[in-house]
Amino acid sequence: MPETTEPQSSQPSSSPTVTGLDTVAVASGDPQREQPWAELGLKPDEYARIREILGRRPTSSELAMYSVMWSEHCSYKSSKVHLQQFSEIPQETRAGAMLAGIGENAGVIDIGQGYAVTFKVESHNHPSYVEPYQGAATGVGGIVRDILAMGARPVAVMDPLRFGPLHEPDTHRVLPGIVAGVGGYGNCLGLPNIGGEAVFDATYLGNPLVNALCVGVLRHEDLHLAKASGAGNQVVLYGARTGGDGIGGVSVLASETFESTGPAKRPSVQVGDPFQEKLLIECTLELFHAGVVAGIQDLGGAGLSCAWSELASAGDGGMHVELDRVPLRDSSLAPEEILMSESQERMMAVVEPADVERFLEICARWDVEATVVGEVTDGTRLQIDWHGERVVDVPPRSVAHDGPTYHRPFARPDSQDALQADTAEALPRPGTPDELRETLLRLVASPNLCDKSWITDQYDRYVQGNTVLAQPSDSGMVRVDDETNLGVAISTDANGRYTRLDPYAGAQLALAESYRNVSTGGAVPVAISDCLNFGSPEDPAVMWQFAEACRGLKDACLELGVPVTGGNVSLYNQTGETAILPTPVVAVLGVIEDVTRRTPTGFQRAGERVLLLGETREELSGSEWASVVHDHLGGLPPRVDLAAERSLSELLVASVGLLTSAHDVSDGGLAQTLVESGLRHHVGATVALDGVHADPFVALFSESTARVVVTVAAGDEDRLVQLAADHGVPVTTLGETGGASLALADGLDVPLDELHRAWVATLPLALA
Known part of the structure; x- marks a missing residue:
């Protein structure tokens, strides 16, 4: 029978680790052990639900996984009831079929001539306030890996930014670091930055918004999805080693309101290495070309916890992992910390046994470390061992997809x-x-x-030689095929003042402006991605803004005939009682048959x-x-x-x-x-x-x-x-x-x- 003991939380602790190894056997034998579930961001009912799912208390490693995967940033527990209405929008576009959409790492659109384009916009707001350079840099790195994981070569990035008033000292602290982080990472990757925004308003003081977009190009046959199927297939972790940076990272930072004196929780922000990421990109593209990847997932928010649980949940079986095989930069890390770390420049692949040797050879040639850490099983559980001891035994879907769903109260103020x-x-x-x-x-x-040249001059806009339009043009445009001159245009827009006055209309106006900006260059708008930045979902007025904005976007997409391919929700953008202006950033992708005629x-x-x-x-x-x-x-x-x-x-x-x-x-x-x-x-x-x-x-x-x-x-x-x-x-x-x-x-x-x-x-x- 499921455990029904009332949850108890220990006193605040800086680390989720406990004395001794907390195995599944140990957890079954001492159900009353106090655990730091509250310090990890879980609510009493959420902790009780975990115990119900497992029929016992979670191990400390399981608790770490559930805490990051059930966070607001990863589970969308306050927003998914409103996001569901985007599924009412037809998935066809004026360019062609949508090959992948909501639920994948990024949406993929058929643009003709055998080409597809994948694009997505996400937030890295809270980490960029805590550590501006690395927060912004790793925001770029994360969205690039999302695009890469779809089988595409990343070809351009964009950066919609929001700051407090220009004269404020804290704006002078965060703005130069954020811009340097965006430019430093993207420039080192050799990706042109072709557009974005920089907007100033008092409500963003203490809560700058750092949204990052990436667009990638692939042939139809190169599409890859995040799933672990085929019993006996091997699970390979490759890229950078796992370190103590980013433990909890964005999954914790983006799931709680900042206090007026600063963030209530400041786990280490991830540290990025763009040169390692560049090797990872080229290595991954060669792995795709060699046909040795059966499934793939990038490691971003929630790190290994996300990659393993999502791959297993989307597959047709279970997964067994040897956690002690994970290459570490810090040998003192406990299992819980390894599972929570959001260290950058890492990918996870599912590889058929016959292809493992070839996979490892390609990684070695690119000087990318690769390790077989587990395998797909014919069971239904995600099981993780640490030096031969079972520390995780969970239904993967309960971690990755069946987290809490909140119907938070909302009301027009x-x-x-x-x-x-x-x-x-x-x-x-x-x-x-x-x-x-x-x-x-x-x-x-x-x-x-x-003029925003002080910002945009720090970005390389023309590297790769395919940039057709960039700042300060209405939209960014890149050539996809150098023989036919097929290309795509992208714009991002939002007006927080409009959305504050009328959230329904404000979201539609953001979409309309992006739609119009793409059209001015001569491209046909075909699809959108969105990054919905709002205050605390625990405030009914904020949730009303969010609900109205989602409804407005859905209705506008239906009328304009553009589907939502995916996106991101960023909540808790609030300092004390001051929420940001509601800021639904909408990115529109357009297709142009001949970029020379733009x-x-x-x-x-x-x-x-x-x-x-x-x-x-x-x-x-x-x-x-x-x-x-x-x-x-x-x-x-x-x-x-x-x-x-x-x-x-x-x-x-x-x-x-x-x-x-x-x-x-x-x-x-x-x-x-x-x-x-x-x-x-x-x-x-x-x-x-x-x-x-x-x-x-x-x-x-x-x-x-x-x-x-x-x-x-x-x-x-x-x-x-x-x-x-x-x-x-x-x-x-x-x-x-x-x-x-x-x-x-x-x-x-x-x-x-x-x-x-x-x-x-x-x-x-x-x-x-």
Whole structure:
């Protein structure tokens, strides 16, 4: 019969180890032994459930496994009830079939010509606050291994980042280290960083968001999945040795709220070695090519506990492992610590016995250590021995997939009505040309709208030679095939202010902006990955935000016809009582048949016609203007019009070859779009705003969506106007490119040199 003794927790302890080896036999013989389950992050009912599953108390090694695998970061116990609705979205894409989706290491999309692309975005938020460089670096390393585990060669990375106010001392502590970590790891791997974001807001102070995306390319026949099947097949651990760094790591850090004085739990953050990872990548790709891999899993959050339990759970049998065979950097590690360690640059493979020798030979040639640590069995248990003693004997699915499921209470907060009623309509507005000029220059120089070259210049954007578009273009684009020029474009976007005002609409607006950014380059949006960053799930208001954002994403995906391929949830992004702005980062993947025909960002030359696609409304609540000039957040975000976004996307794709440039209108409104377009190649423009909106201020700073500024050759304007009419997209002729200034209205003529000085100075001055 299952054990029913009430759980008891020992006094706080810095280590989960106990005196002597705690074997299954010992656990069966002393059911009353106190165990540090609470210190490991387990709740009383969770610990009781483990005892019920096992019919006894867990060994200390089993307790370690369950604690990391049942953590919020690994089990999604508070979020999976809401994530389930993504399965309602059809899995077909406009490019082709989805070859792998939610539940795998990363989603895989057929893009034609026998090629597939895999991409995913994940978080490494809490470790990056504790140790900025290594937290960010290992975030990049982890997402790269997720892509590698699907059988793909990683080809590019991206980094959506969020920080506290630029003037804050702690922002100066974390930002340089995070950027150096992202750049240092990615540059050493030889992966171009082709896009991302850097956004500043007070709520991210103490909780920076470090989201990392990787995209990889594979042929259809190279697809690999994470499963351990075939009794007698060998389990091989290869890559770096296991050390004491990262014990508990992200699985613990990302599963509890930070206190105002700092993290409540600070286990050692993982230490990355990009040169070891580069060897691991090339070695793994050769192993795939040699056909000696039957199943594979990367080691990231929860380390060996995750790899063994997930491989066994996804297979058709059990697994037996000799834990003492695991190569160690620290011989003093206890079994529990080995199981919890999140040391980097490690992979786990399932190999048929006849292929083991060849597998080990390939690893040796790449100077990658490889060790047979176990085998697949025809049983139903994951059994782990330590020097001949059984320390783990569990149903693998109970560890990997059948963890707790919480239906946490959620409710729209009473304060939401007052927040939405506090619109930007009554805020003082600039009226004269001088006031508009001052506002324009202030916004251009604001942290969220200024030039981000201080960050992006630390990244190699063109290594490998296949980068077609990168920062500051609307999306990143890489060539997949150098003969046909088939390629893909990716964009990541989120607006926490919008999502705070209306979580349902805010998530849709994040998707819409990424969708639009991919389209401006000429790519067809086909699928999304998401990284959902929110505060504590124990707060009903935060859970309401999360539930609404998931519902909004699902509905938008259904209307736009793009499936969710997978992603990540990051909760407990909260310092004391202060939660971050709800930040659902949405990455959209697009496919372009010929990258040589992509549409560039920014005015290319003088004498071209400038047009605005889409409709401008008075929508200033939640805008950069309201935030920067008035420190105001209230009202409703811009209206979501997904039908308009889809029509606009189809027009942009149909206009490839006709458009000479395209740049979306988003944060900062039309004014920011025109500034960035002009500064890209130092080509000015003269435009008229009366056709945009009767009020020049609204015309310049409204953040209405489904809008793009485009240029065409002077003789092609009528063709574009007709094409826009055919797609039902409103079009307004603004003016013509040329000159050394932006002439935006009567009396409002700002030299490009002055705009450039304001735009580029902010980050270097603040971070010098």
